[in-house]
Amino acid sequence: MTWPELQQELTRGQVAPVYLLYGEEKYLLAQAVKALKETLLSPEAEPFDYQEFAGEDLVPESLSVLASTPPVLGRKRLILIKNARLDGEALVTYLTHPSPTACLVLIAPGNIDRKGKVFQLLQKVGRCVDFAPLKPGALARWLAQEARRMGRKIEGPAAMALAQAAGNLQQGILELAKLDLYLPPGTPITLQEVQALVPAALASDTIFQMVDALGSGRAEVAIGLCRRLLAAGEAPLGILGMMVRQFRLILQAHLAGPDSPDLAVALHLPPFVAQKVARQAARFSPEAASEVLELFLQTDVDLKTGAGNPAFLLERAIWAATRRGKRVG
Template sequence: MGRLVKKGHSVAEQVRRGEIAPVYCLYGEEEYRREQVLNQLLDALLTASERDLNLDQIRPGDGERQSILGSARTLPFLARRRVVLIRGVEELSKEQQEELLAYLNDPSPTSCLVLTGKRLDLRTRLAAALQKKGMLLRFDRMEADTLKEALLATAKEQGTRLQPDAIDLLMALVGDDVRQLMYNVEKVALFVGEREEISAKDVEALVGETRVRSIFQLTDAVSGRDLDVALRCLTSLLESGEEPLAIIGMLARQIRLLVQAKTLQEQSATAGRMTHAFGGLPPRVVAALAKQSASRSWRQLSGALQSLSGADLAIKTGRAAAPVILTGLVWDLCLA
């Protein structure tokens, strides 16, 4: 069995206590928390001065790939250990997986492997070996209630409180991108200064009335398949300096809302039950989601989610200019 984090201790704390596994695998859709724990783990494994000569970062899809086995077998230089960080565990080729399996049968006592990525197929031999020899840390996307609690905690750390309507508006504007939400909570906390509470008006004032309008119009236009309005809103957001990945986050949230609405419809949910399930959204918005989801098939919604995932990856890897990618995405979402 893979080792688990003991209650009351983070994985970084375990490392500092000398409880170090030969391999760690951090995976899951929640990138913000995954990267946060990854940075804490790396800080515990290596000091800042040790990183330059003892941290190898490998991306499986790189053209000139570095040997994982060769890096892991290299002795540390003026440090107690060497760390090999492999980003994109889901991109490992069969050859690389076999290489890792061979290494895990006899891991180096002076090296630590750290793997991270969005997905890990738990049915594979590699996943079984990772669980047996080391530690698996899974980071699922936060549910709405958990996400709200995290936002409240972040605001408290900043010395202020978030009013419920402020949270609802922030999530409506930003979506469920945890990184963007936390960043905006910190930003609005600075905006209100010494005031003890953050209101919805503060959130609206921070992001700007034009942006608020454009965001709602974009998501509504995409849900309603109004291509002309959606493209105009997209142009407005980009010209105002909106982050492309934040726009994808907003659109992804809207498509997930349509998926949720369609699921509830197929369960013959009443209007009251649907409104309760969408806690925080006005009844008129829930009614619109129900109408819009009814006009889309499950195949179309699945295709929309795939288009969003593809656009997200294309922007992160720089395959094309973000405006071009987003324009193509909006076309796909409206015409699907």
């Protein structure tokens, strides 16, 4: 289950007896806990019917006793366990017969064994909500939504640059709050403001400018930006990884159809970025894009085995890649 699906259920008043919340998007996970509190507990009921524990401090055998205690003022008791351990017979026993007067919320760190006995039981009697990292396009849309909530408009390229720089929603909202404090009320947030006020955005934007130049066949521009990234301390393998990603997107665009109205959805990208990829797909045929990926694979091997100076290997790959594209327009 995803966070939007959980929201829909809670809006309808549907509350499961048990929830497992896990994943890296901590901001959305915290929003889910807040939504559960608001659904089950009034402000007056919370001091009596809400309890929070750390998994390492909770005696497993006490879980059934806690959950079987009737609520005082709320619909149900809400019991939250952070860093929950998803093992032990006490938890399995409780999941077999969960209390009808309690809602148990387990927040689990790290990787989840989806094939394990406890996870299977949780899926059967409750809800398992995955707060997986948002892809850049989805993260940019969330940040644009948060900006609107603040009374701001953020331009598409600015939202994308902020998403790439932040890496997750929690950090993105913190950076958005800084921008909101700095700019005059009502002023739109542009790419220039993001680059000026969010240091990581400038490096992030540079690497996207580089792969855009690469995909557009502008070798000299791509090499200049590559040199700038290396001088700023970017890892050669990281730069190559972004080059690989761009040509995988070009291949995926061919599979989806470069003229498809659903291309942005298929590529999980904002529409303006998907349009760029479609134009690049017109330059590189599927066969040419596949050849470029093979070339990048050899570059990866050369970088890892120290077969040459990293700057030289990357520049050679850029020149060779752009030569496989055709001139258009």
